[in-house]
Amino acid sequence: MASQTDVINGICHHSQPDPLAVPVAVGNPISRSRCPSENSAPGPSQEIGLDIINSLPDEILELLLSHLSPYRDYKNAMLVCKRWHRIIQGVRVQELERFHLGVQEGHLRWHIMQTKTSPTVTDRYSHCACYHRKLLYVFGGCASTCTTFNDLWCLNLSRGEWIRPLTSGVYPSPTACATLVSHNDQLILFGGWCHPTPNTFYQSSKVFNQLHSFDTITNKWSRILCPVMPQGKAGHGATVLHDMMIVFGGYHGQTSCSNQIWVYHIVESNWTKMEIEGAKPVPRYGHTQVLLGDSAILIVGGFGGPNKQLNDMWLLNIGNEAWSWHRIDVINIQNAAPQLWCHPGCLVGDKIVVVSKNLRITRAAIQSQKEAKPPVPRTVWIPPKEDAAAPQHDHRLCGYKAHAKRAYPETSESSSQESSSDNDDVGGAGAGMMASLPRSPRMVALQKSVGRSLAQGKLSMERVDRDGTSGSRPGMPSVRPNAMRNRQKQLETLKYYESKLKQTMNNKEKAAAANEEDLCSCIQPHARQNPMYVHVLDVSRVVRDRKATWLQTHDQIDSCTPEETIFHSLVQGRGELIMFGGVQMDLSSMQKGLHSTPKQVSNIVHFIRPKRSVRS
Structure with missing residues (x-):
């Protein structure tokens, strides 16, 4: 044989x-x-x-x-x-x-493309990618050094090699967060944003409304100029339907975004702004935009501005009649992918795939770790109880009534001697608080100073309580400058230690929250702190019933599973999903003000393929 x-x-x-x-x-x-x-x-x-x-x-x-x-x-x-x-x-x-x-x-498996000695693409994120005729095209993006690119690369999926075409024509400006779509043998690039340099004197951030086309046969760039152009956009969505490129949303700069719809007619080479009546989605950018059939576009998630992460869904009905918006009911929202604005989605049949970390599994694992771990006792300062020598409330002394232990002469000499003594045995709540503080040399000196102030104030109040007179006004407390100054020192000291106590408690709470985040490092195998999961959204009933369902997330963690990555690209190839680039960063830790590892920009190509029932 x-x-x-x-x-x-x-x-x-x-x-x-x-x-x-x-x-x-x-x-x-x-x-x-x-x-x-x-x-x-x-x-x-x-x-x-x-x-x-x-x-x-x-x-x-x-x-x-x-x-x-x-x-x-x-x-x-x-x-x-x-x-x-x-x-x-x-x-x-x-x-x-x-x-x-x-x-x-959920029967999927991660794979990593084996790199070769040939030239490879630079690490980047916020780029745009497009699959066209068995090639993966990647344009622009940002680097970790505040640099924005305008280079074009294509990945030969047959050989697993990166190729940089020798292009000509009018090159686009360096942009990130742009859109790249294919139509026949052309790639259409629109919009984008330029990353500012550390010194804004040389280059500041800018949003573009440039429109370019790239001929994949001749490798030539062309700038398209139209009499009417939309405003500069970044992070918008673009979908090709027949001979139209439909653009929705986008970031305009200065924390402003849009919910307008612009249509670029590819054959006629002109723009048209669509006006739609009725309810419509809020302005956003960073959303996922996919085409359902030949008459509908689905908008998923996005970002509407500071503290406005969106997870709603809207359907744009495109028919022969007037266009209309319809809000979609989301089922099983607990299975939804987090932070949809920085994790792009890809349409696979009647499903939308989003790759990100799973908050539900992470929270459950953290809760189980907390239940298994015994609670750590905390040292909390407890104020001392009031005794007989503590001041009590009385209207005659502005809220306090002193109780003398012994009689003091009325001479100023005895008062000055008592106030200048270094006796730390001063009764009352102030003395109890001072006794509970650490006994460092600097703190001992401060305690003596506060003790003298408390003793001097106590002496003045005892004299008033005994005589009932102070100066020319009987029955009123002393208003001498020395007494008022001592009382002011007491208030300042109490406020100081109150602020120190609050600061200590806040630091302990932040440390406890950071420990909860660190528990993720021992939950997943292969030392994955925040592994990425495949989240699937079923959109088969969106057009008919206006309903979308998040499916249950399955565990696909293996040796090739990447860490949590944002601002990557995700496109569909032939029987596989292709994920490229991005920056490894956990936004939830940054938003909580917790410690996070430095961002790592990637140029790795990951493939998500179905598992085979028969091993080869």
């Missing part, structure tokens, strides 16, 4: 040679074979291998061909014979159905 290498050699001999094609998926033992050249004659082993393949049942041959690359090898295999052409068509349908079923049931 011929080996697997001979079988593949027979396949490649009867197909058209393609130097860019990858025969089979990585991990299959038959992937080590190479196709012979076009002029080489088939050997005896190749003829025997081809006869053996033709004698296999359709089920076995279908299983073998399902391991081919869907980007280039399907086309080559369909040219072998009519039987292979028929089987490959069935394999395409089955692989697509398996991908949709994996998204619905």
Whole structure:
């Protein structure tokens, strides 16, 4: 019997040679074979291998061909014979159905593209990406050094290599948060935002309304100028329907955003602003915008400004009649993906996939850790109880009545001696508070100073209580400057320690909250603090019933699962999702004012593929 290498050699001999094609998926033992050249004659082993393949049942041959690359090898295999052409068509349908079923049931697996020695794209986030004719195009974005790009890269999904096309024409400005869509053989780029430099004297932030098109055949950029242009936008949504590019929302700068709809007619090359009556979504940017069928656009989430994270959904009905907005009822909101404004979504069949961390699983794990961990006792200052020597309320002394332990002479000499003594044994609540504080040398000196002030104030009140006179007004407390100054010192001291106590309690609360966030590091495997989960939104009933359902999130954590990443791109390829770039950052920790690790900008390509029931 011929080996697997001979079988593949027979396949490649009867197909058209393609130097860019990858025969089979990585991990299959038959992937080590190479196709012979076009002029080489088939050997005896190749003829025997081809006869053996033709004698296999359709089920076995279908299983073998399902391991081919869907980007280039399907086309080559369909040219072998009519039987292979028929089987490959069935394999395409089955692989697509398996991908949709994996998204619905959560049977997905993360993969990382193996980098090669060829030139690679720079780390970036807030870029725009588009899948067009078996290539992934990436434009612009920001770097961690306050730099904005205007370069164009394409990822050859057959070879797993990055290619920077040699382009010409009028280049776009460096932009981030722009939109890139495909129409026929053109890529249309609109809007964007330029990152400011650390020194705004050289470059400040700017929002663009530039419109460019890129010809994928000639690799040429063209600037499109129209008499009527919309306002500069960033973080908006763009969808191509027939010969129209429909743009909704966007950031205009200075914390302002829009809920307007602009339509760019690609053939006529002009803009039209659509006016819609009735209820409409609030202004936003950073939302997900997908096309449902040929007559509806769904808007999911977004950001409406400071402290305005949105998770609502609106349906834009596009028909022959007037356009209209409809609010969508969201079911199972507890399963929704958090922070939809910085995690883009991608439409897969009748499902929208959003990749982000799972707050529900994280909170449940933190709660279980808190229940298993015994409570830590806290040291809290308790004020002392009042005793007989403590001042009590009395209207004659502005709210206090003194109780003397012994009689004091009325001479000023004895008063000055008593007030200048370093006696710390001063009764009352003030003395109890001072005794409960730490006994550092600096604190001891401060306690003595406060004790002298309390003793002097106590002496003055005892004299008033005994004589009932003070100066020329009987029955009133002393209003001498010395007594008022001592009382002011007492109030200032009490306010000082009150503020110190509040500050200490606030620091303890922040430390406890930070410990809760750190518990995530021991919850997930592979030392993942905030792993990303695949959240699925079912939109099959949106057009008919105006309802969308968040499905239950499944655990897909493995060795290739990335950490929480925001401002990445997510597009659909052939039977897989492609995630590129982004910045690893946990926004929830930043919003709570807790400690977070420095942001790490990425240029890694992740693939989300369905799990196979039969291991290759």
